[in-house]
Amino acid sequence: MNFDFALILVLATLVTGLGWLVDKLFFEPSRRKKIATAEAASSDGSIPEDAKEKCAPLPWWSDFSRSMFPVLAVVLIVRSFIIEPFQIPSGSMLPTLKIGDFIVVNKFSYGLRLPVLGTKIVPVGEPQRGDVVVFKYPKNPSVNYIKRLVGLPGDVITYKDKTIFVNGVAQEQTLVAKLPPINTETLLVNETLGDVKHEMYTDVRASARSGSGEWVVPEGHYFMMGDNRDNSNDSRYWGYVPDELLVGKAFAVWMHWPTFFSLPDFSVVRGIE
Incomplete structure (x- = not known):
């Protein structure tokens, strides 16, 4: 069976890019609000990074998209045009x-x-x-x-x-x-x-x-x-x-x-x- 790697790469880049964009526009603002509320309630106006993650956890699909989209985009550009x-x-x-x-x-x-x-x-x-x-x-x-x-x-x-x-x-x-x-x-x-x-x-x-x-x-x-x-x-x-x-x-x-x-x-x- 022959796999069209170019098509798979394009689709993977689009899916991870879309996942990153959806999180950026619709989910990240609510996480920022939760963190801001927690910081306001703290004595010194800040909380540790691990507390931020527990307060507003990043969904697995968003973490995956954020990590993979830049890599896939670079590979796609190099492989397609260079x-x-x-x-x-x-x-x-x-x-x-x-x-x-x-x-x-x-x-x-x-x-x-x-x-x-x-x-x-x-x-x-x-x-x-x-x-x-x-x-x-x-x-x-x-x-x-x-x-x-x-x-x-x-x-x-x-x-x-x-x-x-x-x-x-x-x-x-x-x-x-x-x-x-x-x-x-x-x-x-x-x-x-x-x-x-x-x-x-x-x-x-x-x-x-x-x-x-x-x-x-x-x-x-x-x-x-x-x-x-x-x-x-x-x-x-x-x-x-x-x-x-x-x-x-x-x-x-x-x-x-x-x-x-x-x-x-x-x-x-x-x-x-």
């Missing part, structure tokens, strides 16, 4: 990102968006070819995907013989290594997409025609592909990503933690190319 953490669940972006990598995503790279709705309210920047992008899967927006942006609106993307062509121009590839050197199964390749150079894998066992095709990217949409080129469920198979489903640009790995019973590895901290 950065958000994600964990890599699959190998579709190998060798760039490994299963168990924890990444951070810049939420304002492509404009400030309302949480949950994804509506852009402040245009800041535009996606660029070669960006590693987190987005909501078009066929199930409750699921987050991460891929490399290959096609911009209006581009003609062709994929044949394991080479990407953008508007008829082949994107440069340079062989780095054969893995393993004997009985090779995977090729490690340097690929250039626009101004971005990155590493990618191709599977020598996969047909050169695998995933081949030609696509014209509609306005307001993007074409995404994984760096593990022959082992990626991407736009070649399910189509384009609308702009409103973009979450942000992945820019750094801050931890690697593949399994719950393994130790987190912070030595892998690096930028994402």
